[in-house]
Amino acid sequence: MREDNAVNDMQEKLVNAGYIAERSLSSTLLLFTELQRPLLLEGDAGVGKTEIARVLSQVFACPLIRLQCYEGLDVNSAVYEWNYQHQLLAIKLLEQDHVSAQNAEQQIFSEQYLLQRPLLQAITQQQSPVLLIDEIDRADEEFEAYLLELLSDFQVSVPEIGTIPATSRPYVILTSNGTRELSDALRRRCLYHYVEYPEFDKELRIVNARIPDIGPQLARQVVAFVQELRKLDLRKKPGIAETLDWAAALLRLDVNTLDSDVQTIMDSLVCLLKTREDSYNLGELEVQRLMAKAV
Amino acid sequence: MTTLATNDSKSDMSGLIQARLVEFVRLARDNDFQVGVAEEVDAQRVAASCGIMNSQRLRWGLRALLCSEQQDWARFDELFDAYWLPGNVKSHYQPMPSAAMQSELNGKTNVQNSAQSSIAAADTPGHGDGSDAADDGAREGASAGENLATMDFQQMTETSQMRAMERLVESLARFMRRRAIRRYRSGKQGRRIHLRATLRNSLRFGGTPLNLVFRARRKRQPRLILIVDVSRSMSMYSYLFLRFARGLLNVFSDASAFAYHTRLVPISETLRHSDLFRVRSSLAMISQGWSGGTRIGECLGSFNDDYARLLNSRSIVIVISDGLDTGEPEDLTRQLGLIKARCRKLIWLNPLLGRQGYEPKTRSMLAALPLIDLFAPAHNLQSLKNLESELIAL
Numbered sequence: 001m002r003e004d005n006a007v008n009d010m011q012e013k014l015v016n017a018g019y020i021a022e023r024s025l026s027s028t029l030l031l032f033t034e035l036q037r038p039l040l041l042e043g044d045a046g047v048g049k050t051e052i053a054r055v056l057s058q059v060f061a062c063p064l065i066r067l068q069c070y071e072g073l074d075v076n077s078a079v080y081e082w083n084y085q086h087q088l089l090a091i092k093l094l095e096q097d098h099v100s101a102q103n104a105e106q107q108i109f110s111e112q113y114l115l116q117r118p119l120l121q122a123i124t125q126q127q128s129p130v131l132l133i134d135e136i137d138r139a140d141e142e143f144e145a146y147l148l149e150l151l152s153d154f155q156v157s158v159p160e161i162g163t164i165p166a167t168s169r170p171y172v173i174l175t176s177n178g179t180r181e182l183s184d185a186l187r188r189r190c191l192y193h194y195v196e197y198p199e200f201d202k203e204l205r206i207v208n209a210r211i212p213d214i215g216p217q218l219a220r221q222v223v224a225f226v227q228e229l230r231k232l233d234l235r236k237k238p239g240i241a242e243t244l245d246w247a248a249a250l251l252r253l254d255v256n257t258l259d260s261d262v263q264t265i266m267d268s269l270v271c272l273l274k275t276r277e278d279s280y281n282l283g284e285l286e287v288q289r290l291m292a293k294a295v
Numbered sequence: 296m297t298t299l300a301t302n303d304s305k306s307d308m309s310g311l312i313q314a315r316l317v318e319f320v321r322l323a324r325d326n327d328f329q330v331g332v333a334e335e336v337d338a339q340r341v342a343a344s345c346g347i348m349n350s351q352r353l354r355w356g357l358r359a360l361l362c363s364e365q366q367d368w369a370r371f372d373e374l375f376d377a378y379w380l381p382g383n384v385k386s387h388y389q390p391m392p393s394a395a396m397q398s399e400l401n402g403k404t405n406v407q408n409s410a411q412s413s414i415a416a417a418d419t420p421g422h423g424d425g426s427d428a429a430d431d432g433a434r435e436g437a438s439a440g441e442n443l444a445t446m447d448f449q450q451m452t453e454t455s456q457m458r459a460m461e462r463l464v465e466s467l468a469r470f471m472r473r474r475a476i477r478r479y480r481s482g483k484q485g486r487r488i489h490l491r492a493t494l495r496n497s498l499r500f501g502g503t504p505l506n507l508v509f510r511a512r513r514k515r516q517p518r519l520i521l522i523v524d525v526s527r528s529m530s531m532y533s534y535l536f537l538r539f540a541r542g543l544l545n546v547f548s549d550a551s552a553f554a555y556h557t558r559l560v561p562i563s564e565t566l567r568h569s570d571l572f573r574v575r576s577s578l579a580m581i582s583q584g585w586s587g588g589t590r591i592g593e594c595l596g597s598f599n600d601d602y603a604r605l606l607n608s609r610s611i612v613i614v615i616s617d618g619l620d621t622g623e624p625e626d627l628t629r630q631l632g633l634i635k636a637r638c639r640k641l642i643w644l645n646p647l648l649g650r651q652g653y654e655p656k657t658r659s660m661l662a663a664l665p666l667i668d669l670f671a672p673a674h675n676l677q678s679l680k681n682l683e684s685e686l687i688a689l
Contacts, residue, residue: 007352027345027355034344035337035360042365088503187363188329194368235568 006030019048019055020205028193029056038151038172040187043195046239049175052195053132056171063129065170067118069139078143079156081115109160119147120156123166131170136186137177144186151189198240200227206240211247221258222247225294229272232282238272246271259295262288312347313339319378320361326374329363350379464535464679468542517611517639519543519550522598524616526556526589532646532674536615539679541566541574551605555594561602591616591659592626599633606637611685613642615673618660627659631666642669642685649674 011026021029029052032039041049057064067078087108094104116124122131136144150156154166174190176182198206204223207214214222226243238246249268258265266287273279320335341360345352358371497504521540525533533554540552544566551563565577606612612634620627635641643663647653649672655661664670669685672678 023351024355027352028359031341031344031356031359035340037337039359040363084507085505088505092503184329184363188331188334190363191359192362192364192368193359194362194365 013059014055017055017058018209019051020202020209021052022202025052025193025195028191032191033060033171035191036169036171038174038190040182040190040192041173041175041195042177042192044197044237044239045177046237046241047195047197048240049195050132050134053130053173053175056173057130060128060130060171062127063125064132065118065122065125065129066132066134068134069136069143071138071140073139073143075146077117079117079119079150080158081117082109082160083113083115087113111161114158114161119150120164122170122172123150123154123156123168124164125168125170128168129170131172133172133174135177136174137182141183144183148183148186148189197230197237200224203227203240203243207243207247210244211251214247214251215256217257218250218255219247221294222250225258225290226272228290228293232286234273234278234281236274236278238274242272242274257295258291262291265291312342316342319357322378323361323374326370328361328367330361334360353379464539464676465542465545468539468546517547517549517609518605518607519547520605520610520612520638521550521552522559522595522612522614522616523552523554523562524556524589524591524614525554526619528589528617528619529646532615536673537562537566551602553598553602555591556589557594559594559597559601588621589619590622591618591620592622592624592628592630595627595630595634599630603633603637606634608639610638611640611642612638613644615644615646617645617647618643618655618657618663620657620659622659624658624662628662628666631663635666640668640685641666642671642682643667644671644673644678644682646672646674648672649678 007023007027007030010030011021011023014021014026014029028039041052043049053066054064090108090113091104094107099107118131122129133147136147139147151172154169155163157163174186200223203226204219207219207223208216211219222243226238226246230237246268249271253264253268255261255264255268262284266284269279269282269287273282316338317335320330320338324330337360338357341356342353345356347353354372354375357375358368362368362371493504493506493508496506496508521543523533523536523540525537529536537554540562544550544552544563551561552566554560554562566574568574568577631641645655645660648655648670655664655670671682671685673682
C-alpha cells in the first residue's frame with residue numbers, strides 16, 4: 001500500500017503543478033527520481049513531452065535548464081565557450097599593468113571568463129536541476145556520443161583549466177520525435193516512456209483545467225471531436241496544444257455547442273489542421289459526420 | 296532455474312525473487328530488448344522501489360527500465376504476462392513473440408538460433424573486418440554486419456536478417472551524409488579567420504580584433520534524385536531500396552525520390568514521414584507494385600515533363616532498375632538523354648549486375664548504356680557502400 005501512496009502523491013503533485021498524468025507515467029517519474037537514470041520520452045508531437053520537464057522542475061522546486069538540439073549543435077553552444085571579448089579587453093588592461101605573460105595567461109583562462117552553456121550549467125548547480133535535452137534526434141551522432149560520456153561521468157573537461165566535476169547530478173530528461181533513430185547505447189542508458197495521445201477522460205480534464213470558462217457541454221464535444229479526428233489518416237494529428245487552441249478559439253467565436261453553424265466550425269479548424277493536405281482532404285461532409293458523432 | 300523453483304519454500308525468498316528478476320531481464324534480452332548487466336542490477340532496485348507484490352507498478356517500472364523504443368513498448372506487456380502471471384509456464388514462451396503464434400514447439404530451436412545470431416551481430420559492432428573501421432572508426436553500422444554486407448539481398452529470407460539489413464541500409468545512407476558533410480563542414484569547423492577583413496574591422500577599436508571575421512564555406516551538397524523501379528521483377532529488392540531512399544532523404548537536405556512501375560509517383564513525402572510504422576506499411580504497398588508491364592521510357596518522360604525543374608548542375612540522378620522494359624528503347628534513350636543533358640551525373644544501379652554471368656543484353660539496357668556515367672551493381676550492402684565515393688566526388 002505504501003508504494004501506491006507514493007504514486008498517488010506523485011500524481012497529486014503533478015496535478016497541483018498543472019499536469020494531468022496517468023498512473024503509469026507518475027510511476028515512471030517516481031522511479032526516475034529514485035534511480036537517477038536519464039529518462040527518454042518519445043511520442044507524437046504535441047502530447048506534452050516537454051511539458052513534463054517543466055512540471056517536474058516545479059514539483060522538485062528546482063531550476064529547469066533547457067538545451068534545444070539542432071543539427072550542427074556543437075560543444076561551444078552546448079557546454080562552454082570562452083568570453084573572447086572580455087579576454088581581449090583583459091589582455092589590454094594587463095599589458096598596461098606590465099603583468100608577465102604567464103600570469104596574464106593564467107588570469108584570462110580562469111572561470112571568470114568562462115561562459116557556461118546548458119550542459120556545464122546543469123552539473124555545476126548547488127541543487128540538482130532538471131535538465132531538458134529537447135529533440136535529441138535533431139542533433140548529430142557526434143553530439144549524442146559526447147552526451148553519453150557526460151551522462152556517465154558527470155564531469156566536463158576544459159583543456160585550459162582542467163576537469164570540472166559535477167556539484168550536483170541533474171535529473172536528465174530527453175525527448176525525441178523520431179527524426180532519426182537514436183543509438184542503442186543511448187537508449188539502453190535511459191529509462192523509457194512512450195507518451196500516447198490522451199484518452200477521452202484525461203483530455204477532458206485537461207481542457208477543463210486549462211480553460212475553465214468552457215462549459216461542460218462544449219468541452220465534452222470538443223474533446224470527442226478531436227478524439228475522432230485523430231482516428232482519421234492525417235499527416236499531422238492534432239496534439240493537446242491544438243485541442244486547447246481550438247477550444248479557446250471556439251469560445252472567442254461565441255460557439256456554445258458544436259451542432260450550431262458548420263461554416264464557423266470549418267473556419268475554426270485552422271487550429272487543428274496544420275497541413276494543406278489535411279485541410280484539403282477534410283471536406284465539409286466529413287466534418288459534419290465528425291460533428292454529429294461528437295454531439 | 297528448476298532447482299530454484301523447487302526449494303523456494305525453504306530458501307531465502309528474496310534470493311529467489313532476485314533470481315527470477317535476473318532471469319526475466321535475460322529473457323527480455325533474448326527477445327531483442329536492448330539490455331545489459333547494468334539493467335539486471337537496476338531491475339533489483341526497481342523491484343525494491345515498486346514492491347514485488349504490486350504487479351501493476353512492477354510492470355510499469357520494469358517497462359520503463361527495459362524498453363528502449365516504441366516497438367519494445369508495444370510488446371512488453373505480452374512478455375511480462377507470459378513470464379510473471381500464473382498459468383504461463385516459462386517453457387511455453389517462445390523466444391520470438393511473433394514466431395510463438397505461428398508455430399508451437401517444432402520451430403523453437405530454429406527461431407532461437409536466429410534470434411541469437413541477430414543478437415550476436417548487434418552486440419559486437421566493428422567485429423567483422425577491422426580494416427575499413429580503421430580509417431575513422433565511424434563505420435559501426437556497416438561493419439557490424441560484415442557477413443550481411445556481401446550477401447545478396449535476394450537471398451535474405453528470414454525476417455530478422457531483413458530487419459538487420461533495413462537498419463544497415465538506413466545507417467549506411469546516414470553515414471554517406473556524414474562523409475559528404477564532413478568535407479562540407481571542414482571549411483566551417485576549420486573556420487579560418489579572414490585576417491584581412493578582421494584587421495580592417497579592428498581599426499576602430501585601436502587595432503584590437505574584437506570582431507572576428509571568418510572565411511565562409513564554399514562546398515555544397517549534391518542534390519540527389521532517386522528513381523526506384525518497383526515492378527514485379529524488382530520485388531525482391533525494391534523494399535530495401537525504398538528504405539535506402541528513406542535513409543538518404545532523411546539526411547541529404549536536398550533530395551527527392553520517385554517510384555515507378557507503369558507510371559511515376561513522387562514518394563519523398565511518404566518516406567520523410569517520421570512515423571516508422573506508417574512508412575513501413577506504405578512502403579510495403581508501394582513496393583508491391585501495380586500490375587502491367589514496366590515502361591521505363593514513359594515514366595522518365597513524365598519525370599521530364601513534371602519534375603525537370605529539379606535538375607541542375609549539382610544534381611545526381613540515380614535510377615535503380617533491372618532494365619527489364621516493355622516500352623520502346625528509343626523512347627528510353629530520348630528521355631535519358633534529356634535528363635543527362637541537365638544533370639551533373641547519371642547513375643544507374645542494377646541489382647542483376649551483381650549476379651554471376653549477367654550481362655546487360657536487354658535492348659533497353661544496351662540503348663541506355665552510352666548515356667550513363669556510372670553503371671554499377673546494387674545487389675548487396677557492399678555495392679551500395681561503394682557508391683559513397685561517387686556521391687562525394689562532385
